[in-house]
Amino acid sequence: MRPPRPPNATLGLFFPVVGPPTFRFIKHVRDEDGIVRPVLKSLLGTDNFTRTLLSWNMIQQKELPYTLQLFQVPGKQVVNSFVYEVTRGTGFAREWGGPMVVLAHKHLQYALDDPIWRDVGCEDLRWMFEYFRYGDEPLSVIAVPAETGDSGIQSEGAKNGYLAATGMNNIKAVMIACEIERRTTGNTFVEVEIGPDHPIFRESPTQISVKMKLPLLMHKFPVQAVEEGMDDLWFRNPEAAAMNRIVDLDDRGWGYVADEWIGNIGSVLIARADKKDLDAKQVDMLAAFCAERLGHYMDLVVNKTPDYSKEVITNELTHMSIFHLFFERRRADLKWDDASWEHVKSPYEV
Secondary structure (H helix, E strand, O other): OOOOOOOOEEEEEEEOOOOOOEEEEEEEEEOOOOOEEEOOHHHHOOOOOEEEEEEEEOOOOEEEEEEEEEEEOOOOEEEOHHHHHHHOOOOOHHHOEOOEEEEEEOOOOOOOOOOOEEOOOHHHHHHHHHHHHHOOOOOOOEOOOOOEOOOOEEEOOOOOOHHHHHOOOOEEEEEEOOHHHHHHHOOOEEEEEEOOOOHHHHOOOOHHHHHOOOOEEEEEOOOOEEOOOOOHHHHOOHHHHHOOEOOOOOOOOOOOEOHHHOOOOOOEEEEEOOOOOOOHHHHHHHHHHHHHHHHHHHHHHHOOOOOOOHHHHHHOOOOHHHHHHHHHHHHHHHOOOOHHHHHOOOHHHO
């Protein structure tokens, strides 16, 4: 027998950090601005939370009959064990951390309307499972387990027609894993397939890639689930940082990594702006070029080493011919230990 309903309360779905989800009565109060809000501090541990509004089911390609709101604690959070198991093998497991609460209300006609809250039911657990696994972007990222080679590069993609449900216009992209993820999986560069409407295509190209006339887009994952007690340094991503140095000659930060790419940025997704396929070895090569060639000479200029000019580095070292020379030499070295490098194409040849 369930407990009696408190006044001004609706049923919500609570996902604790450890353990299965449970239904909880959530009280709603009117704040000083006259807006009716849920009281979640007892479940989330804070009044500072983020909201995600869900109204679309990506698997069934249809609108939900009402709006679901997902409430989370912002920032890095301990891995949510239940959701982690639900999302295992999809490529989304690292995105879900901390306790979470799901509430429901009728669709709003206008943004300023007061939500009319309703109970969350068992059917909403299914909606949330599918959201946790696949998101709500049309044709969003779908990744399935794949075999891993000796090179530290993993491929995740279509198997047994797995992607057929979301269309055949998927684009190959690459995830650059942060330190902790590559330590856990053994892979730095992981190939995934994304749809043409993925949020990454709303990002701006990196400065270096534009200068190289090969515009690349990067997208940070919205939440990074972490193990309890983990050091923030594990979220460093040196390859992503190296590819985001400033090359604008008029910028006082020339040669440095852009502020938003410094430090513990977590794993990132990278794709071509022209929506052509990009594979893991190509990203490996581009990251090495940015770190070992461009980064090396940029550091010399930043440290005021004589005989080095930022104009020469910006305008000449980013030329396609310089990259091709680096590409061929590095590929020749790598193929001695890994024959799969033999037939890797330059990203300019795609």
